[in-house]
Amino acid sequence: MAKLIFVNLPITDLARSIAFYEAIGATRNPQFSDDTAACMVFSDTIHAMLLTHPKFMQFSPRPISDARKAxxxxxxxxxxxxxxxxxxxxxxxxxxxxxxxxxxxxxxxxxxxxxxxxxxxxxxxxxxxxxxxxxxxxxxx
CATH class of the missing domain: 3.10.180.10 (2,3-Dihydroxybiphenyl 1,2-Dioxygenase, domain 1)
Structure with a gap:
């Protein structure tokens, strides 16, 4: 089985982020999406998990950095x-x-x-x- 890559990204507006990633060619996998997260598929092996800040914090003990500053x-x-x-x-x-x-x-x-x-x-x-x-x-x- 091929290895899968899931890039987990904290996002501030789930609907806006889904629309952005769909516009650049990713497709949303509804099986791994809800009102707190969306799985965006780039290929059979590459996925981006768009996670609201509260959802992201369930997986990380560290504060979320501001990607515009660091x-x-x-x-x-x-x-x-x-x-x-x-x-x-x-x-x-x-x-x-x-x-x-x-x-x-x-x-x-x-x-x-x-x-x-x-x-x-x-x-x-x-x-x-x-x-x-x-x-x-x-x-x-």
């Missing part, structure tokens, strides 16, 4: 092309997110951008030409 985590998803990177960031902005809170990364064989969700969580979207990356990173002969 970096808690950088989450990176892969894309199939440079165009998909740009399209995902455009969808995020159209849904109320902020484009490129981190510098754009363009190394030819790798291209990445980022967006901030309505609660300040930063997501990176990265495309890489794996064969070109291997060649670029190979030791000089």
């Amino acid at each position: 970096t808690e985590v950088l989450i990176c998803l892969s894309a199939d092309s440079r165009d998909e990177v740009d399209a995902t960031v455009a969808k995020a902005v159209a849904a109320g997110g902020v484009a490129d809170p981190c510098p754009v990364q363009d190394y030819g064989f790798m291209f990445g951008r980022s967006f901030e969700d309505p609660d300040g969580h930063i997501w990176e979207i990265m495309w890489m030409d794996l064969e070109a990356a291997k060649a670029a990173m190979a030791p000089a002969a």
Whole structure:
């Protein structure tokens, strides 16, 4: 069985966050969603659990940080092309997110951008030409 990844994010407005993540391509899994949390599915193995602050505190003994003031985590998803990177960031902005809170990364064989969700969580979207990356990173002969 493939390993699953569940990124747990504290959010302030569940309906707004569901709408945002649906706008960038995630789908809500109703089996693991209620009025305190929503499971947003990016792929067969990658999920984001959007948790209201009271729900999030059931799982963490530490205070919730303000993602706009402190970096808690950088989450990176892969894309199939440079165009998909740009399209995902455009969808995020159209849904109320902020484009490129981190510098754009363009190394030819790798291209990445980022967006901030309505609660300040930063997501990176990265495309890489794996064969070109291997060649670029190979030791000089």
